[in-house]
Amino acid sequence: MTYVVTAGCVDIRDKACVDVCPVDCIYEGDRKLYIQPDECIDCGACSAACPQAAIFFDEAVPTDQQWFVDDAVGFFSEVLPGRAEPLGMPGGAEFVGAIGVDTPAVAALERAT
Amino acid sequence: MTPALRVAVIGSGPAGTYAAEGVLKQLPEAQVDVIDAGLSPFGLVRHGVAPDHLKIKSVTRVLARTLGSPRVRWFGGVRVGDRATGADLEMAELQRRYHAVVVATGAPRGRRLQVEGDHLSGSCTAADVVPWYNGHPDALPPLATRARSVVVVGAGNVALDVARVLLKGGADGLGETDLSDETLAEVRVLGAAEVHVVARRGPEDVKFGVAELRDLANLADVRLEVDPADFATAMPDDGTPVALLREWAQREAGTGERRIRFHFRRRVSRLHGTGGVESVALAAGPGAADPRPLVLSADLVVAAIGFRSEALSGLPYDEELGRIPNVAGRVVPGIYVAGWVKRGPQGVIGTNRLDAMETVAALVADAPVLAARSVDPGDIADLLARQGSSVFTWDDWLRLDAAELARGRDRGKLRAKFAGRDRMLAALVGSGSSEALTGAARPC
Numbered sequence: 001m002t003y004v005v006t007a008g009c010v011d012i013r014d015k016a017c018v019d020v021c022p023v024d025c026i027y028e029g030d031r032k033l034y035i036q037p038d039e040c041i042d043c044g045a046c047s048a049a050c051p052q053a054a055i056f057f058d059e060a061v062p063t064d065q066q067w068f069v070d071d072a073v074g075f076f077s078e079v080l081p082g083r084a085e086p087l088g089m090p091g092g093a094e095f096v097g098a099i100g101v102d103t104p105a106v107a108a109l110e111r112a113t
Numbered sequence: 114m115t116p117a118l119r120v121a122v123i124g125s126g127p128a129g130t131y132a133a134e135g136v137l138k139q140l141p142e143a144q145v146d147v148i149d150a151g152l153s154p155f156g157l158v159r160h161g162v163a164p165d166h167l168k169i170k171s172v173t174r175v176l177a178r179t180l181g182s183p184r185v186r187w188f189g190g191v192r193v194g195d196r197a198t199g200a201d202l203e204m205a206e207l208q209r210r211y212h213a214v215v216v217a218t219g220a221p222r223g224r225r226l227q228v229e230g231d232h233l234s235g236s237c238t239a240a241d242v243v244p245w246y247n248g249h250p251d252a253l254p255p256l257a258t259r260a261r262s263v264v265v266v267g268a269g270n271v272a273l274d275v276a277r278v279l280l281k282g283g284a285d286g287l288g289e290t291d292l293s294d295e296t297l298a299e300v301r302v303l304g305a306a307e308v309h310v311v312a313r314r315g316p317e318d319v320k321f322g323v324a325e326l327r328d329l330a331n332l333a334d335v336r337l338e339v340d341p342a343d344f345a346t347a348m349p350d351d352g353t354p355v356a357l358l359r360e361w362a363q364r365e366a367g368t369g370e371r372r373i374r375f376h377f378r379r380r381v382s383r384l385h386g387t388g389g390v391e392s393v394a395l396a397a398g399p400g401a402a403d404p405r406p407l408v409l410s411a412d413l414v415v416a417a418i419g420f421r422s423e424a425l426s427g428l429p430y431d432e433e434l435g436r437i438p439n440v441a442g443r444v445v446p447g448i449y450v451a452g453w454v455k456r457g458p459q460g461v462i463g464t465n466r467l468d469a470m471e472t473v474a475a476l477v478a479d480a481p482v483l484a485a486r487s488v489d490p491g492d493i494a495d496l497l498a499r500q501g502s503s504v505f506t507w508d509d510w511l512r513l514d515a516a517e518l519a520r521g522r523d524r525g526k527l528r529a530k531f532a533g534r535d536r537m538l539a540a541l542v543g544s545g546s547s548e549a550l551t552g553a554a555r556p557c
Contacts, residue, residue: 001168001324019470020463022127023175041169044322045463057324060352092175 001058002037003047004072006065008054009033010109017046017055024092027075029102031109034075038089067105075103116484117142118212120476121493123193123425125149125180126156127172127465128452129217134179135473136215140480145185146211146493148202150192152250152505152537153513154180156219158462160247163274164290165281165328167527172462181507189505191497195426201502202493204427210491212483213447213476216428216437217469220420220453226266230384235260237557239271239417246278246300248292250534253556254299257389260413263305264393266381267417268312269320275415276373277328279305280335284371291521295532306371309409313380313398316343317355326357334369337361342402343377379407381414390414420458442472446479447486509541516540 005017009032017033018026025039026046035046035055047055056062058069076087080101090096101107120136122129125147133145153159155173162169180187193207194200207214223238225231234256244252263279265272281287282300292300312319316339329337339362349356358375366372378401385392385408393414395407422437424430428448431438436457439450451472452465460468476483497504513531517540521528531537 020467022131022172022463022466041172041462042166042324043169043172043461043463044324045461045466048461049463049467056352059327060323062352 001042002040002072003035003042003044003055004037004058004061004069005033005035005046006054006056006061006068007109008050008052010106011111012052012054014051016049016051018093020045020049024094027087027090027093027096028098028100029075029106030100031102031106034072034099036076036087036089037073038076039091071103071105074105078103081107116140116212116480117144118480118484119143119210119488120145120213120215121207121211122147122215122217123149123207124156124217124219124452124454125151125154125176125187125189126217126219126452127158127176127462128219128455128469129156129215130154130176130179131466131469132215132217132449132451132472133185135470136476137179137182137184139473139477143184146188147180147185148188148191148193148493150190152190152534154187154189154510160244160249160252162247162462163243163278164247164292165278165287166274167289167291169462170291181511185507186494187507187510188493188497189510190503193425200426201497201500204425206496207493208447209489210493212486212488213449213479215449215451215472215476216425216444216454217451218423218425218454220422220435220458222421222423223416224419224421226381226384226414226416226418228381228383230386230390233384233386233390234388234557235386235390235412236384236414237416239267239275239415240420241555241557242275242415243271246282246292246296248296248530248532250537255303255413256556257412258302260303260305260411262307262309262409262411262413264309264311264381264409264411264414265417266311266414267419268314268318269417270322270325272310272312272415272417273321273325273329275417276308276310277325277332279303280308280332280371280373284334286333289526291517291526291528291530293530293532293536294524295536296530303413305413308373309376309393309411310373311376311379311381311393311395313378315378315400316358316375317345317349319354319358319377321354321358323352323354323357326354329373330357330361332373334371336366336369336372338366338372338374340375340377340402343375376407378402382406384414420453422454422458425454441475442468443475443479447483449476505541513537513541 223240
């Protein structure tokens with residue numbers, strides 16, 4: 001189980017969640033943030049801090065946004081565009097800085113006009 | 114160059130540890146001594162977070178990075194307070210030796226029901242019961258050795274944790290935890306099979322978390338009993354606690370022999386019993402579905418209605434709010450607070466990171482003034498050694514940690530603690546100690 005950042009974050013990236021994450025497991029993509037599911041300790045601080053209410057416990061993600069659960073797994077297990085290997089478990093976002101790219105599915109989301 | 118401050122942090126729970134981390138990062142020349150009254154670090158992560166929430170407890174991985182840093186010394190088993198009541202150090206002694214002191218001592222006292230019968234044995238608070246089942250060295254098991262029926266009072270996650278842990282433990286379901294064999298046996302013998310959760314609030318106002326409610330739904334053979342009459346007609350939003358409770362109210366409760374029953378908009382009016390608690394009287398609150406009083410049989414009552422900080426000798430204390438008065442973490446320049454003793458008992462672990470950052474910002478702003486003050490160069494390590502205080506070092510903790518991990522491996526789990534101060538010391542040095550309990554544990 002883990003918490004998951006969903007559609008409400010896309011192109012907003014408020015990042016209030018980053019400051020409250022006790023294990024620094026929220027990584028910054030280009031258009032949204034991603035929680036490393038194996039580093040997340042399920043504390044829920046991010047969910048309470050998000051002004052967009054975009055972060056849900058995985059079992060409670062609204063049905064139409066369920067795909068963000070697997071998408072977050074892919075952000076760390078798949079090789080992202082322009083990178084040589086998967087991010088894996090960096091052990092803290094402070095060690096890697098902003099990642100600057102998204103999963104293909106998030107990159108393909110339509111932009112609000 | 115930043116000032117080479119000497120900073121003391123009292124308490125190595127999340128708040129104290131994140132404060133120490135912030136000082137290390139923002140003042141690269143500073144040295145930090147972290148002082149803890151306990152024999153182990155991590156505060157409520159170890160003694161508050163429920164023993165079956167191992168993923169949350171894994172935050173220790175990050176906390177240990179700070180506490181094990183070469184710029185940090187950890188002093189375990191050292192109590193700061195009034196020497197007249199057995200403390201090892203006084204606040205004034207720390208102020209003489211450190212440019213800054215951060216107090217992060219938490220909120221270790223449980224609020225009591227304060228109704229007639231509250232003094233009976235079997236009337237406990239979460240501050241008694243949670244440290245006990247989490248293996249706190251100074252905690253005591255409940256005086257009631259058997260408690261088939263338990264009343265838990267409170268509308269927050271602590272209440273749900275207590276209900277779940279006692280029910281699981283009563284059916285031998287705490288195998289995948291970090292508990293000691295001794296504690297597992299005590300919880301099993303208690304044998305809780307029926308837990309009543311009593312909340313003053315209605316289901317739409319409870320502070321239960323969705324994750325904690327789902328934990329209850331995942332208990333095997335446990336009926337979840339919620340009265341449909343407790344709910345307003347408007348449909349709550351999906352994914353909210355009230356939506357989940359309403360869902361439970363509208364379906365068959367199941368057939369399990371064991372059960373959790375929710376009582377909303379009710380308060381405990383008194384506890385009955387001769388010697389020990391035998392029953393609990395509930396009065397209906399405003400808006401209750403059934404205005405009649407209700408009496409529940411119970412052998413154990415656990416009040417999970419809040420925690421209070423303790424005053425620290427030598428510092429101001431706000432009795433009404435139950436915390437040390439401060440502005441954004443600053444008590445006066447040179448003295449700071451972080452965590453529950455600063456803001457009251459609320460928030461999750463991560464809340465303490467942001468909270469500690471605010472405190473560290475105040476400390477860093479004061480740093481030029483603090484650095485100009487000359488401090489006594491004496492080392493508290495020498496002082497503690499001179500006066501014969503037994504101090505647990507970070508290396509001692511690492512050895513206890515390794516012993517717990519090894520004990521866990523033998524039992525096919527991640528970790529198994531040692532219950533009680535004597536067993537912890539024995540695991541560490543190969544012999545027990547007869548040192549008196551230093552905590553303020555109160556049998557209930």
